[in-house]
Amino acid sequence: MTKTIDAVQDQFETFQILSEDGEVVNESAMPKLSDEQLQELMRRMVYTRIWDQRAISLNRQGRLGFYAPVAGQEASMLGSHFALDKEDWILPGYRDIPQIVFHGFPLYQAFLWSRGHFQGGQIPEGVNVLMPQIIIGAQIVQAAGVGFGLKKQGKKNVCITYTGDGGASQGDFYEGLNFAGAYAANAIFVVQNNRFAISVPVEKQSAAKTIAQKAVAAGIEGIQVDGMDVLAVYAATQQARERAISGEGPTLIETLTYRYGPHTMAGDDPTRYRTKDLDSEWEKKDPLVRFRKFLEKKNLWSEEQENKVVEEAKEDIKASIKKADGAPKQKVTDLINFMFEELPYNLREQLEQYTAKESK
């Protein structure tokens, strides 16, 4: 018995292109990206790092609501997103805000979502993303449906969905993978294994050595990727996308990554469950440091460029917060109107009551 499991697990070696020193260790797997594209990838990661720092600080000042920090996961998030087409769908978890923003969801709306304002859920026309999912894993079964819908319509597009290592324990994870496999849906499932589901270490989630191997039971492709290596994440997602749109079915991608910050800004204290040693071990793998080294060797990145992105990010955030501040005060009457296409009698009556209450 044990031999069977070992044989499966041994097939899931971590896919890597860049070493921690930014050296190419897997030349044949290098994705075909132009210099501009490589720079854009770096720009997005730097931008997101700054955004994350500002968001944490805004949250501490009480100017932002619910926030799940992303530092450490930039390569995993943005490398996978970079492989997508504008028409592809994203079904995010609550941490996956960078991907939907780079897919066209305005930053000020992301701030409104964080504050719990309904305009933060109003996805603009033509931006194929769903509102960030709060229930762990619920988006995975939905992604099977969106991917199946795209396939039925003969579209050369995919649905990508994200969850974490804890999400891979949910029933919906297995049902979603299995449904997508059974229908050969145009779907990509990304599990960002950042090693902790709030406080519970990934070793306690499952007896399986990798999450990627869970693809085997669903009969779909699975790959484990160095999630701190943006080129590896990009290449794996790009291949998964190609497979999906050519009818070869879905892929499960496990990215090995780490969140430097707390689970969310709502009181989580990582020192209760993580050691400093583990933190520094992962900080050595930092996706920005690694990719910066790679680009600098090719003369594609400079301090000046970096500073420019930092300034640009700060300006955008400032402007977006200002725009978010200008959103109208939220009313219960607004929310009542979003319950049904046509309001039933009880909500019509309550709309009247709250119109009166809110006009006082």
Place this chain on the structure above:
Amino acid sequence: MAQMTMIQAITDAMRNELKNNENVLVFGEDVGQNGGVFRATEGLQKEFGEDRVFDTPLAESGIGGLAIGLGLTGFRPVMEIQFFGFVFEVFDSIAAQMARMRYRSGGVYNSPVTIRSPFGGGVKTPELHADSLEGLMYQTPGIKVVIPSTPYDAKGLLISAIRDNDPVVYLEHMKLYRSFRGEVPEEEYTIELGKADVKREGKDVSIITYGAMVHASLKAAEELEKEGISAEVIDLRTISPLDIDTIIASVEKTGRAIVVQEAQKQAGIGAFVVAEINDRAILNLEAPVLRVTAPDTVFPYASAEDVWIPDHRDIVDKAKKVYHF
């Protein structure tokens, strides 16, 4: 006009909508080749092909997620939950996802999903195949809940449910599937969701009910008539939203009412109807509004269900109590 059983009327409604709109998809466990365990989808896969009418893997939450995703890409899913007792497996997809899609997106997205499912007792099933769980749905804002009691209503209500742009839970009482036939037009027609039907007019007491209890209530009304009590029977047809105008108009006329449900008493539709009557028509009442319900136990083992499920005698007793108050 054709004579159909309720299940034939349900199949006919789906056939109509599959023809009418190429985005309508019908799916669930065993609904394809097999035509559903009750044959509700009999012949539909053959007629419309596997792309439109298809089997799913055996996982209810997966079916719910599939419906949400297909809805987002422009389809109009009609999903079947094989027995409504299995709804617990898909409760997140229904209550936490579909029901909130419009709200969560500030009106940008919706879930035009119809969830068909057999429910209700009296057919000697194993456990979790016969429960009346409509109260759980009723407590969930954002979904409509429809329960037909006749073949005619079944067709018109299902067509309306499928065309509705919000999620609709459409519950089919198993005992009514084949117990009688009724006239059903072959052409399409709709019955507006949220509209009750006065099945029998009366002046002394209103019997407000839905589902299989409509038939028990009509039988009770006949018995009451023999004793000189004129009962009005209202079939709610849609329990969420309620047709409050019809309920209140009837109570204002009769001044007396009972609410009849097959479900357990606690936190049921009946309790809510009583509360609404108190809110809106208490000064018209000549007596307290009483309820006929099942007891607050788990749905019983099959051999006890005949006693557990309310019958026309229970309804007659309660109606008399209210009448003689």
